[in-house]
Amino acid sequence: MNQLIPLPIVLPLLAAALASLFGRWKVVQRIISVAVLTATSAISILLLVRVDRDGPLVMHAGDWRAPIGITLVVDRLSAIMLTVASLMLLAVLVYAIGQPGAERHHVGFQPVYMILAAGVAGSFLTGDLFNLFVSFEMMLTASYVLLTLGGRKDQVRAGMTYVVISLLASTLFITALALLYSATGTVNMADLAAKIGQLPLGLRQAFAVLLVVVFGVKAALFPLFSWLPDSYPVAPGPVTAVFAGLLTKVGVYALIRSQTLLFPEGSRPVTLLLITAGLTMAFGIIGAIAQDDVKRILSFNIVSHIGYMVFGLALFSVGGLAAAIFYAVHHIIAMTTLFLVDGLIEHAGGSSRMRELGNMVRSAPVVALLFLVPALGLAGIPPFSGFVPKLGLIQSGFAAVGGQGHRALVIGVVAVSLVVSLLTLFSVIKIWIGVFWSPAFETPSGAAHTVGRLGGPPLMVIPTATLFVLGLTVALTAGPLYRLCERAASDLLNPHAYITTVLGR
Amino acid sequence: MKRLVFLDESVRLIFHAVLVGSIYLLFVGHNQPGGGFVAGLVAGAAMSLRYLVGGLAEVRRISRFQPWTIMALGVAISTSTALAPLSRGHSIMASMSTSFDLPLLGHIYASTTLPFDIGVYMVVVGLVFMVFEAFGEDPDAEADEVPEADEEGATR
Numbered sequence: 001m002n003q004l005i006p007l008p009i010v011l012p013l014l015a016a017a018l019a020s021l022f023g024r025w026k027v028v029q030r031i032i033s034v035a036v037l038t039a040t041s042a043i044s045i046l047l048l049v050r051v052d053r054d055g056p057l058v059m060h061a062g063d064w065r066a067p068i069g070i071t072l073v074v075d076r077l078s079a080i081m082l083t084v085a086s087l088m089l090l091a092v093l094v095y096a097i098g099q100p101g102a103e104r105h106h107v108g109f110q111p112v113y114m115i116l117a118a119g120v121a122g123s124f125l126t127g128d129l130f131n132l133f134v135s136f137e138m139m140l141t142a143s144y145v146l147l148t149l150g151g152r153k154d155q156v157r158a159g160m161t162y163v164v165i166s167l168l169a170s171t172l173f174i175t176a177l178a179l180l181y182s183a184t185g186t187v188n189m190a191d192l193a194a195k196i197g198q199l200p201l202g203l204r205q206a207f208a209v210l211l212v213v214v215f216g217v218k219a220a221l222f223p224l225f226s227w228l229p230d231s232y233p234v235a236p237g238p239v240t241a242v243f244a245g246l247l248t249k250v251g252v253y254a255l256i257r258s259q260t261l262l263f264p265e266g267s268r269p270v271t272l273l274l275i276t277a278g279l280t281m282a283f284g285i286i287g288a289i290a291q292d293d294v295k296r297i298l299s300f301n302i303v304s305h306i307g308y309m310v311f312g313l314a315l316f317s318v319g320g321l322a323a324a325i326f327y328a329v330h331h332i333i334a335m336t337t338l339f340l341v342d343g344l345i346e347h348a349g350g351s352s353r354m355r356e357l358g359n360m361v362r363s364a365p366v367v368a369l370l371f372l373v374p375a376l377g378l379a380g381i382p383p384f385s386g387f388v389p390k391l392g393l394i395q396s397g398f399a400a401v402g403g404q405g406h407r408a409l410v411i412g413v414v415a416v417s418l419v420v421s422l423l424t425l426f427s428v429i430k431i432w433i434g435v436f437w438s439p440a441f442e443t444p445s446g447a448a449h450t451v452g453r454l455g456g457p458p459l460m461v462i463p464t465a466t467l468f469v470l471g472l473t474v475a476l477t478a479g480p481l482y483r484l485c486e487r488a489a490s491d492l493l494n495p496h497a498y499i500t501t502v503l504g505r
Numbered sequence: 506m507k508r509l510v511f512l513d514e515s516v517r518l519i520f521h522a523v524l525v526g527s528i529y530l531l532f533v534g535h536n537q538p539g540g541g542f543v544a545g546l547v548a549g550a551a552m553s554l555r556y557l558v559g560g561l562a563e564v565r566r567i568s569r570f571q572p573w574t575i576m577a578l579g580v581a582i583s584t585s586t587a588l589a590p591l592s593r594g595h596s597i598m599a600s601m602s603t604s605f606d607l608p609l610l611g612h613i614y615a616s617t618t619l620p621f622d623i624g625v626y627m628v629v630v631g632l633v634f635m636v637f638e639a640f641g642e643d644p645d646a647e648a649d650e651v652p653e654a655d656e657e658g659a660t661r
Contacts, residue, residue, distance in 0.1 A: 002596075006591070010584050010587055013580060013584045014581060014584040014588070016580065017576075017581035017584065018577070020577035021577045021581065023573075059597060061596060061597050061598045062599050063595065063596045063599050070598075111577070
C-alpha cells in the first residue's frame with residue numbers, strides 16, 4: 001500500500017512528459033491525461049480508505065529516513081484533500097477537452113495541467129516544509145502559464161500582478177524556511193514538531209505569524225487577497241475553475257497543517273487568525289456584492305469563504321477543525337462547479353457580464369439548475385452541502401465561547417459569519433436574477449452559441465453535472481463525512497501518530 | 506552577422522572539451538560532486554559559447570530536436586527510473602545497483618542513479634535550448650527587417 005503514496009505526484013509528471021512528446025497527436029495526449037488523472041483519483045480513494053482504517057502511511061524516497069530524506073506522508077486530512085482535488089482535476093480536464101477553443105489550440109495545455117496536478121498532489125503529500133515549497137512552486141509555475149494561456153493583453157496584465165505577488169510570497173516562504181532551519185536544524189514537519197518546543201516562546205510565535213503570512217497570500221486572506229479577484233477572471237474558463245477550487249485551498253491546507261502540527265498550544269496566533277477570518281469574510285463578500293461580472297462575483301466569494309475555514313482553524317478544537325475541513329471539501333466542489341457553470345453560461349450567452357445576459361432559465365434550463373443548487377449550497381441553505389459545515393462552525397464557535405479567552409472576538413466572528421452567509425445568498429441570487437431571470441440590457445460582447453436541450457456540448461455538461469451530483473452526495477452523506485472530518489481533526493490536534501510514523505520511533 | 510575568426514576557432518576547440526567535462530561530471534555524480542544538474546549546467550555553458558560565436562542559428566545547429574522534446578524525454582526517463590523501484594517493493598527513487606565484469610572495460614558498477622541523472626541532464630540542456638529560443642533572437646537582425654525594433658536595437 002505504501003507503494004501508492006508517490007504515484008499521485010510522479011504519474012502526472014510522467015504524463016506531462018509523454019503529453020509533450022505526443023504533442024502532435026491530440027487524441028493520444030488526451031488519453032494519457034485522462035487515464036493518469038483517473039488513476040490518481042482511484043489511488044487517492046484507496047489511500048483515503050486505508051488511512052482512515054489504519055492510521056498515517058509514510059514513504060521515504062530512496063529509503064533515506066526522516067528527517068534527512070524526502071518524506072511523503074498521508075494522513076486523513078491529506079487523503080481527504082487529495083481525493084477531492086484529484087476528482088476536481090479529472091472533471092475539469094474532461095470539461096476542457098469538451099470546450100471548443102479552450103485547449104484545442106494550445107499544445108502546452110495538457111502538459112502544464114499535469115504539472116499543476118503533480119504540484120497540488122505534492123503539496124498535500126509532502127512531509128517536509130521544503131518540499132512543500134517545491135510543490136508550491138511547481139503548482140504556481142504551472143498556474144502562471146495556464147493563467148496567460150490566451151496571451152491577451154488583460155491576461156498578461158493580471159498575470160504580472162499574480163506572478164509578482166506569488167514570487168514575493170515564495171521569497172518570504174523560503175526566507176522563513178531558512179530561518180526555521182537555522183533555529184532548529186530541520187525542515188521535516190514531524191521533526192520540527194518534536195524540536196520546536198526548545199525554542200523560546202517569542203520566536204515560536206514569530207514563526208507562526210510568518211507562516212500565516214506566507215500561506216495567507218496563497219489562501220487569499222485579508223488583506224493579502226487583492227491579487228485573486230483581478231487575476232482569476234481573465235484565465236480561460238476551465239483554468240479558472242481549477243484555480244478557484246484548488247489553489248487557495250492548498251494554501252488553507254498548508255495553514256491548517258503548519259499551525260496544528262508545528263506549533264504547540266500557546267504559540268498559535270489565535271487572535272490574529274480570528275481577526276483575519278472575520279475581516280476576510282466581510283471584505284470578500286462586500287467586494288462580491290459590488291460586482292457585475294459573474295466570474296468576479298464568484299472570485300470575491302472564494303475570498304469570503306476562505307474566512308470560514310480560517311475561523312474553524314482559529315478555534316483549534318475538534319469541532320472547529322472538522323468543520324473547516326468539511327467546509328474546504330464543500331467549497332472546492334461547489335466553487336469548481338460554479339465556475340464550470342460560468343463557462344457554460346459564457347458558451348451559451350457569449351459573455352459573463354450580467355448586463356449582457358438574461359432569460360437563460362428559458363434558453364438553457366439545465367444550466368440554470370446546475371447553477372442554482374451549488375449556489376444555494378454556497379450560501380448554506382439547509383439541505384445542501386454548505387449548511388453542515390456552517391452549522392458545525394457556529395456550534396464550535398459557541399462551544400469556544402463557553403471556554404476561556406477570546407470570548408468577545410469569537411462571538412463577533414460568529415455574528416459576522418451569519419451576516420456574510422446572508423450576503424452570500426444575496427450575491428448568488430443577484431447572479432440568478434441577472435443571468436437567468438431578467439432580460440438582457442445590452443448585447444453580449446462575445447459570440448453566443450446556440451445550445452441544445454443540454455445547454456452546451458455534452459463533454460462540458462457531463463463533468464459539470466457529475467460535480468453537481470458529487471456536491472449533492474456530499475450533502476446526503478454529510479453524517480459519515482462529518483465523522484471522517486472529525487477523526488481527521490482529532491488526528492491534527494493529537495499528532496502523536498503522525499510524528500511517530502514519520503520518525504519511525 | 507560578422508564572425509570573429511579568433512573566437513570561432515577557440516570555441517571550436519573548447520566546445521567539445523567542455524561537453525566531455527560535463528559528461529564526466531554526469532558519470533562521477535553518483536559518488537563524487539557532480540550529477541545531472543551540474544553536468545547539464547556545464548553543457549549549457551558550452552551551448553552559450555556557441556551562441557556567442559554565431560547567435561541563435563549556431564545554437565540551433567547543435568541539435569535537431571526541439572527543446573521541449575529534449576526536456577520531455579528527460580522528465581520521462583527520470584520519472585520512469587524513479588518509479589522502477591516501486592515494482593520491486595522498494596521506496597520511490599531507491600537506488601538499485603549491479604556490478605559486473607566486461608572484457609577490456611574491466612569492473613563495471615551500474616546503478617539506477619545514472620539514468621535518473623541522465624534525465625535531469627536532458628531537462629537542463631533542454632531548458633538551456635529553450636532559453637536561447639525564447640530570448641536569443643538577435644535584435645540587430647530584427648532591426649534590419651522590422652523598422653519598429655529600431656529602438657530596442659539602439660538601447661542595446
